[in-house]
Amino acid sequence: MIIAVDGPAASGKGTIARALAxxxxxxxxxxxxxxxxxxxxxxxxxxxxxxxxxAVAACDFDDAMMTDPALRDDDVGAMASIVSxxxxxxxxxxxxxxxxxxxxxxxxxxxxxxxxxIVPDADAKLFVKATPNIRAQRxxxxxxxxxxxxxxxxxxxxxxxxxxxxxGRSIAPLVMAPDAAxxxxxxxxxxxxxxxxxxxxxAQRAKKASG
Numbered sequence: 001m002i003i004a005v006d007g008p009a010a011s012g013k014g015t016i017a018r019a020l021a022x023x024x025x026x027x028x029x030x031x032x033x034x035x036x037x038x039x040x041x042x043x044x045x046x047x048x049x050x051x052x053x054x055a056v057a058a059c060d061f062d063d064a065m066m067t068d069p070a071l072r073d074d075d076v077g078a079m080a081s082i083v084s085x086x087x088x089x090x091x092x093x094x095x096x097x098x099x100x101x102x103x104x105x106x107x108x109x110x111x112x113x114x115x116x117x118i119v120p121d122a123d124a125k126l127f128v129k130a131t132p133n134i135r136a137q138r139x140x141x142x143x144x145x146x147x148x149x150x151x152x153x154x155x156x157x158x159x160x161x162x163x164x165x166x167x168g169r170s171i172a173p174l175v176m177a178p179d180a181a182x183x184x185x186x187x188x189x190x191x192x193x194x195x196x197x198x199x200x201x202x203a204q205r206a207k208k209a210s211g
Contacts, residue, residue: 001026001106003201004115007128008174009077009162010135010142012185012193016128017110019194020201024108029100031111031118032080034093036071037061039079049079052086059092074143074150074158081162084112085169094118112166115177124204125180126197134186135159 003020007013014030021028039049041058048054070076083089094117101107101119109118115125130138136156143150150158166174176182181200185193 001124001205002101002119002122003106003108004119004122004125004177004180005108005110005128005197006112006114006116006126006174006176006180007110008112008135008166009081009159010139011128011130012138012190013110013126013128015190016126016183016185016193016197017108020197021108023194023198026106026108027100027103028108029097029110031093031097031109031114032077033066033071034096035080035084035089036076037065037068038089038093039083040068040070040076041065042083043076043079049082052088055083055086056088056092058083059089072146074139074148074155078158078162081165085165085171087171090171112174113172115180116175117172120177123208124201125177126183126200127176127180128183128185128193128197130184130186132156132159132163 001024005013005017018028038055038058041061042049042055045058047058097109097118101109115122133156136152136159139159140152140155143155181204183193183196183200188196
């Protein structure tokens with residue numbers, strides 16, 4: 001079984017995808033970390049995020065980099081949004097994601113183009129969203145917990161800018177797949193969001209099984 005979980009930054013899609021992976025006993029890939037790894041690689045190599053050739057040169061990284069704590073930094077997330085707009089970067093990382101999804105037994109992937117581009121034939125698709133203000137509150141709390149000093153207004157501005165880049169790019173923009181189930185987590189607890197996600201996945205599976 002393959003489950004695709006898409007949505008904007010800080011919508012809760014990662015938390016939900018990890019919970020689904022635990023519930024169904026499936027391997028999980030946060031595809032956003034791939035783009036964060038590229039962005040971090042660009043920065044460490046002293047290259048230019050805006051230059052597609054520089055970003056492509058940074059796509060060749062070891063899997064061990066996926067565990068680097070620096071990938072979780074909010075500035076790396078903002079840089080990832082920039083490199084992810086490069087078509088050749090997306091092409092370079094696409095096969096890596098498709099291989100993960102194709103493993104025996106299935107997998108769960110979350111990102112921004114999973115249900116539309118990476119696994120359009122997924123058994124279940126969720127599009128997780130929340131209001132920009134709620135997402136900014138969540139991200140600000142996360143940053144504070146890690147010792148960050150960015151203001152809530154700055155975080156909100158960054159989220160709005162990232163949304164604009166992710167939704168406006170010409171290749172694989174952030175968009176809800178026509179056959180995805182919408183899950184708005186704005187006013188749901190984590191537990192309620194996960195319960196709703198499982199119910200939506202089960203409903204999709206039942207619908208496909210009935211033909």
